[in-house]
Amino acid sequence: MFPVRTSLFLLPLLLLLLSAVNVHSSQGDKEPVYRDCVKQCVRTNCTGARLRGFESRQPPYMALTGWRCGDDCRYQCMWTTVGLYQAEGYRIPQFHGKWPFARFLCFEEPVSALASLLNGVACLLMMLRYRGTVPRQSPMYPTITAFSLVSLNAWFWSTVFHTRDTYLTEKMDYFCASAVILYSIYLCCVRTLGLKRPVVSSLVGALLILVFTAHVSYLTFVSFDYGYNMAANATIGIVNLLWWLCWCWQNRRTLPYWWKCGVVVLLLHGLALLELLDFPPLLWALDAHAVWHLSTVPVHFLFYSFLIDDSLHLLNTEKIGVKLE
Template identity: 70%
Template sequence: MVNSAIALLAFLPALPLPICLLLNYQGWTCRDDCKYECMWVTVGLYLREGYRVPQFHGKWPFSRFLFFQEPASAVASFLNGLANLVMLSRYRTSVPASSPMYHTCVAFAWVSLNAWFWSTVFHTRDTSLTEKMDYFCASTVILHSIYLCCVRTLGLQRPAVASAFGGLLLLLLAAHVSYLSLVHFDYGYNMVANVAMGLVNLVWWLGWCLWNRPQLPHVWKCAVVMVLLQGLAFLELLDFPPIFWVLDAHAIWHISTIPIHFLFFSFLMDDSLYLLKDTPIPLKVD
C-alpha cells in the first residue's frame, strides 16, 4: 500500500514557484511539502481499503493551516503561555518583592513561559530541535515546581537545604538532557522520567496542603491544581485520530490546562501575601 502511495506521487503536479516561495517563507521546503502530500495520499489509501488511520513515526496526520503543523495544539500552547504571562503580571503587581517567595515564584513563571513558547514552536513546526526543546523544557517546569515546593516547605527555615536540593535537581536535569541528546532519544524513558517527577511533585505538594489546611485556608487551590494536573494527564492515554484532522487528545489536554494557571497563580499570590504578613518586622533599637 505504501508503494502504491509513492507511485501516486509521480502524478502529483509540480508546485508553482510562488507557492514554493510561500512555503519556504513559512519554514516549509518543497521536500517537506512532498512528504506532507505523500502522507495524505497514504491516509486516503488506508481509509479506502477499510484500514484504520495510520500514524507516521508515531504521530497522527494533521491538516496543516498556514505555517501551523498542528494548529489546535499550537494555539492551545500559545494560550497557556498567554495565561502564564497575564498571571505573572498580576503576581508582580499584587505581591511586593519583599515577600519571601517572590523571586522563586517569578522564576517559576518565566520557566513556564519558556516551556509554553517551545511547545508552541514545536507544534507549529515539528523538527528534531523543536521536539527536544519542547520535551526538555517541559521537564524543567516539573523540576522547578518541585523546587518551588521545597523552598515553600523547607527552604524558608533552612535556605541551605533548599540551595543544595536545587543543585541536585539541576544535576538531574543535566543528566536527563545529556542522555536524551547524546546517548539515545528514548520516548519511553522520557515519559517514565516525567511521570516519576510528576508523582514526586504531586505527593509533596498534596502532603503539604493537607498538613497545613487548618491554618492556611488558601491551600485548597494548590491541592485542586495538583489533582487536576494529574487527572488531565490521562487525556494523553486517549489516543485517537484527530477530529477534523485538527483536534486530538494532546490538543484537548493543552486546552484543558489553560484555566489551571489562573488558579495556581492565585494560590501563589495568596500564599506570598500570607508569608509577607507572617514575616516578623525587626524592631529598631535606639
C-alpha cells in the same frame, strides 16, 4: 536562584547544538506507497524549474517557518496514503511518530499550537498580576518569578513545535517541559523547606540541575526514547504531586487557601491522563494532546491565585515575626 533558572533555560539548547539527528518512523511512513509517492514527488517537483516555480508560489509565512518542497511532498503523500487506508477500511496510521493533521497556513497542528499559545498567554497574564499584587519583599517572590519564566519558555517552545515540527523544536518542547516539572519540585522545596533551611533548597536545586543534565544528555546523545521520557516525567510529577499534597494536608487547618494548591496539583496530574487516550484527530485537528493542552488553560488562574494568597501570607507573617510554616 539565578544559576538554577539559567541552567534550565540554556542546557537543552547547548546540548542540542552538539547532537546528531535521530529519525523515528511509524506505520504510515513505512508503507511502500508512501515512500514511492514521496520519491516521485521530489523527483518531479523539487528540482530545476519546477522547484523555482514552487518557491515563487510559496507564501512568505511558509518559507519563514521552514516548509520546503520535500516537506510539501511528504504532506501531500501522507494524505494519499491515508485515503488508501480509509478506502480499505484500515485504521488511520501515524507518520513519523504523529497522527495526520490538516495543516492550516503554516501550522502543522493548529489546535495544539493555539492551546499552547493560550497557556502561555494565561501564564504571562497571571505572572504580571502576581508581580503587580505581591511586593518584592515576599520570601517566595524571586522563586515564583523564575518559575513563571521557565513556564513561559516551555509554552513558547510548545507553540513553536506544534507550529512546525523539526528536530530542534521537538527536542526543545520535550526538554523545556521537563524543566518545568523539575522546577516545580524546586518551587515546592523552597516553599516547604527552603524558607527555614536555605541550604536544603540550594542542595536540591543543584541535584535537580544534575538530574536535568543527565536526562537531556541521555535523550540527546544515547537514545531519544519517548517511553523513557514519559516515564521519567511521570515519576518526577508524582514526587511533586505527593510533596504538595502532604504540605496541603499539614496546613489545611491554618491556611484557608490550601485547597487551591490541592485542586491544582490534582487537576494537572489528572488532566495529563488525557494523553493516554491517543486517538486519531477529530476533523484532522483535535487529538488527545490538544484536548489536554486546552484543559490546562484555566488551571493557571487558580494556581497563581494560590501563589498570590500564599506570598502575601508569608509577607504578613514575616512582618509580625510569626514563624513560617
